[in-house]
Amino acid sequence: MVKKKCFFGIKTDRQVDGDKMNAKLSQEVLAQGGENAAINACMQCGTCSGGCPNAERMDLLPRSLVLMVQRGEWEKVLKSQTLWLCSSCHTCTSRCPRGVRPTDVIEAVKAIAIREGIKNDSVRFNQIFVELIEKRGILFEPELMLKYGGLKALVDQAELGIKLTLKGKLSPFPPKVKEPKKFSEALTKAVKK
Numbered sequence: 751m752v753k754k755k756c757f758f759g760i761k762t763d764r765q766v767d768g769d770k771m772n773a774k775l776s777q778e779v780l781a782q783g784g785e786n787a788a789i790n791a792c793m794q795c796g797t798c799s800g801g802c803p804n805a806e807r808m809d810l811l812p813r814s815l816v817l818m819v820q821r822g823e824w825e826k827v828l829k830s831q832t833l834w835l836c837s838s839c840h841t842c843t844s845r846c847p848r849g850v851r852p853t854d855v856i857e858a859v860k861a862i863a864i865r866e867g868i869k870n871d872s873v874r875f876n877q878i879f880v881e882l883i884e885k886r887g888i889l890f891e892p893e894l895m896l897k898y899g900g901l902k903a904l905v906d907q908a909e910l911g912i913k914l915t916l917k918g919k920l921s922p923f924p925p926k927v928k929e930p931k932k933f934s935e936a937l938t939k940a941v942k943k
C-alpha cells in the first residue's frame with residue numbers, strides 16, 4: 751500500500767496521492783483561465799469551505815470541488831450546483847493558506863460546463879440577462895422576470911414590484927441609456943476582448 755504524504759505529520763485521507771491525480775481536467779481548468787489556480791497545491795484543509803458564505807446550499811464545497819478536479823471526476827464537477835451558487839466573492843481564495851484559487855477553479859469549470867452544453871437555470875438566467883442588456887443597454891426588471899419565470903413569476907412578484915415603484919426604486923416603464931451609441935460601441939469592444 752502506498753503511504754500517504756502527510757502535512758505536519760497528520761495523515762489525511764482527503765489528500766490525493768500523486769498516482770490518483772488525473773491531469774486532464776486540471777489542464778482544461780488551466781486552459782480556461784485557471785492558470786494561477788495552483789490546484790495541485792491544495793492540502794484539503796477546508797479553510798475555503800469554512801469561510802464560504804454560500805456553502806450551506808452547495809452540493810460540493812470548494813474544498814471538495816478542488817479535490818474532484820484533481821481526481822479528474824468530470825461528471826461530478828460539471829453537474830455540481832456549486833458552479834452556479836458561487837458568487838465569486840473570492841473569500842476562499844483570499845483565505846487559502848496554500849495560494850490555491852478556488853474561485854478561479856470554479857469560474858473555469860463553469861466555462862467548461864457552458865461549453866459542454868450543460869443545461870442549468872442559472873445559465874438560462876444569465877443568457878436572458880445578457881440578451882436584455884444588449885437590447886436596451888439597461889435592465890428592465892419586470893421584463894427579466896417575465897422572460898425567466900413567465901407570467902406566474904411576474905404576478906407572484908407584483909406586490910413587491912408595486913412597493914418598489916412607489917418608493918421610486920423601480921421604474922414602471924423601460925428605462926433608456928443616455929447615450930445608446932456609446933454604449934453599443936463599449937459593448938462591442940468588451941465582446942471582442
Ligand code: SF4
Nearest residue numbers: 792793795796798846
Ligand atoms: S483552503 Fe486552499 S488548501 Fe485548504 S482546502 Fe481550500 S483550496 Fe485546499
Ligand code: SF4
Nearest residue numbers: 802836837839840842
Ligand atoms: S468565491 Fe465562491 S466558493 Fe469561494 S467563498 Fe465565495 S462563494 Fe464560496
